[in-house]
Amino acid sequence: xxxxxxxxxxxxxxxxxxxxxxFIKTVEDLFxxxxxxxxxxxxxxxxxxxxxxxLVRHAGTDDELIALAKDNAFAxxxxxxxxxxxxxxxxxxxxxxxKTVPEVCRIFCATANxxxxxxxxxxxxxxxxxxxxxFASKGIEGDADIAKRKSFLRAIGYxx
Numbered sequence: 001x002x003x004x005x006x007x008x009x010x011x012x013x014x015x016x017x018x019x020x021x022x023f024i025k026t027v028e029d030l031f032x033x034x035x036x037x038x039x040x041x042x043x044x045x046x047x048x049x050x051x052x053x054x055l056v057r058h059a060g061t062d063d064e065l066i067a068l069a070k071d072n073a074f075a076x077x078x079x080x081x082x083x084x085x086x087x088x089x090x091x092x093x094x095x096x097x098x099k100t101v102p103e104v105c106r107i108f109c110a111t112a113n114x115x116x117x118x119x120x121x122x123x124x125x126x127x128x129x130x131x132x133x134x135f136a137s138k139g140i141e142g143d144a145d146i147a148k149r150k151s152f153l154r155a156i157g158y159x160x
Contacts, residue, residue, distance in 0.1 A: 001122045005132070006075050008115040009068070010085075015112045017084045017091050019104055020128065024049060024057065026082060026103040031059040034084070037097040042087040044069040050079030050125065062087060078119055078126040080105075092158075109133045 010016065021030075027047045034041050044065030046058040056073045060066040065085045072083050084098070091110030098104060109115060113134035120127050141149070153159040 001120055003129075004119045004121060005116045006119055008072055008083075008117065009075070010072075010112075010114070013112050014065075014068075014085050014087060015089070015091050015110070016086065017095065017098060017110045018108045018115070018117065018128075018131065019082050019098065020080060020106045020108065021047065021082050021101075021103045022080050022105060023103045026080075026101070027057040027059050029101050029103060030082065030084065030098065033097045033101050034094050035061070037094050038089055041089060041094075043084055043089075045082060045084040046070045046073035047082040048073050048076060048078055048080060076117060076119065076126070076128070078117075078128045081128055 008016070008018070027045065030045050034043055042062045042065065044058070044060035044062055044067065046056050046066070046069035049055050049057055056070055058066055058070050060069065065087060068085050069083050073081065076083070095107070095110050099107060108117070108128060109131045111133050116132040118129040118131065120129050150159070
């Protein structure tokens with residue numbers, strides 16, 4: 001077995017969700033879950049099929065985001081993983097809905113940070129062991145940092 005890292009290509013710093021699922025039905029069910037949760041959602045998703053013809057399956061509402069999802073999924077080529085890129089919305093808007101899709105087994109990350117995916121590769125195939133999401137902590141927040149965090153969340157409408 002060989003360990004590798006695959007860097008998620010995200011040139012615009014878009015939010016995305018990386019997860020693990022099972023069954024080819026995942027693509028359609030994730031699509032329906034997103035559009036039923038956020039009408040008018042702009043997103044692209046791709047799913048790595050891990051049996052039969054082993055294709056990267058894809059869907060979405062934005063051609064550019066679909067292409068980005070397909071390229072990243074193919075670079076990962078890790079059994080039954082999926083990636084969803086979104087524009088003008090945040091993972092928090094759809095994360096719980098995604099988690100309730102029956103085929104979804106786990107979420108590795110939901111972020112706009114730079115991400116490296118840790119892959120194990122054997123003669124059989126590839127699997128995701130985990131992710132490096134963003135950067136290492138540089139300190140502990142102080143009173144000014146707390147005030148800034150609280151102000152930011154209220155400014156973007158996520159807290160009253």
